[in-house]
Amino acid sequence: GQQxxxxxxxxxxxxxxxxxxxxxxxxxxxxxxxxxQRPGGxxxxxxxxxxxxxxxxxxxxxxxxxxxxxxxxxxxxATQTTDVGTYFCAGPTGGGADGLTFxxxxxxxxxx
Amino acid sequence: NAGVTQTPKFRVLKTxxxxxxxxAQDMNHEYMYWYRQDPGMGxxxxxxxxxxxxxxxxxxxxxxxxxxxxxxxxxxGLESAAPSQTSVYFCASSRDPIxxxxxxxxxxxxxx
Numbered sequence: 163g164q165q166x167x168x169x170x171x172x173x174x175x176x177x178x179x180x181x182x183x184x185x186x187x188x189x190x191x192x193x194x195x196x197x198x199q200r201p202g203g204x205x206x207x208x209x210x211x212x213x214x215x216x217x218x219x220x221x222x223x224x225x226x227x228x229x230x231x232x233x234x235x236x237x238x239x240a241t242q243t244t245d246v247g248t249y250f251c252a253g254p255t256g257g258g259a260d261g262l263t264f265x266x267x268x269x270x271x272x273x274x
Numbered sequence: 275n276a277g278v279t280q281t282p283k284f285r286v287l288k289t290x291x292x293x294x295x296x297x298a299q300d301m302n303h304e305y306m307y308w309y310r311q312d313p314g315m316g317x318x319x320x321x322x323x324x325x326x327x328x329x330x331x332x333x334x335x336x337x338x339x340x341x342x343x344x345x346x347x348x349x350x351g352l353e354s355a356a357p358s359q360t361s362v363y364f365c366a367s368s369r370d371p372i373x374x375x376x377x378x379x380x381x382x383x384x385x386x
Contacts, residue, residue: 171314195374204364205317207374250316254372259324260332261307261371266316 164189166253168265176273181238183268185251194227194234195262197250205250238270246272275300280365280378287355287385295350295381297365305368306348307332307375308340310361317364323348324371355385 165188175181185194193212197205209218211227211234218225222245224237238245248269252262278299287293297306308320319332321340329340337359339351348367352359362382366375 192372204377204380205366205375207376210374252375259305259371260319260322260330261305261366261368262375264317266314 164253164255164263166251166263166265168251168268170268171266172269172271174271174273175241177243178240181241181245181270183236183249183251183270185234185236185265187232187253187263190231191253192231193254194231195252196225196234196236197252197264198247199250199267200247203247241270241272243272243274246270277301278365278367278376278378280363280381282381283379284382285384287352287383289356289385291355291385292351292353293355293383294352295363295365295383297348297350297367297378298346299348299365299367299376300346301367301369301376302345303367303369303376304345305371306342307366307368308338308348308350309364309366310334310359311364311380312361320350320363355383357385359383360385 195210196208199205216227222239226235248267250267252264255263281296304325307322309317323329323342326345341349365378368375
């Protein structure tokens, strides 16, 4: 079945450093979504990318969707303590009704 | 709007006991999902529903049952709890299986 892989699993950064997480799918995706989960919280939808090569920005966050629509990345510029959490990518599960396949997430740990 | 709500927030069970987790959404979404989240395992789909009166198995359905008698509610049942079911359970809903999911706050279940 479809697999969505994320790397790295954990990332420690100093506050103010940049951070990037990468997502790769075993199949071509119609869209890719990103979610953020704060410690002790629940996943919250951040953004959806649909077009090949698409780039979207939300303040310090930059999201990219690969040309082949099989990979994506999330880049955070100048991290802040509020960025702490786990970032998940997710893609539709082969068009079925069972929704999305989630990557296992990247845990971002920020040291002041 | 409350979005997606879950009850209870915390629960401790003894092995062999049963319980029901309730999920409610006020967004008129057709699709609803139950996930469990364990350290290092990401989000794993237990069961899902494509509408009132319909349910289907996800990736890890064993030991769980579900019901969707009303469109806004999705219940997850554990008939005979086991320590392996200690986890955080999230409910989610969406208007379409390929689009963003809205998550509830989660239920932290411990089975001793």
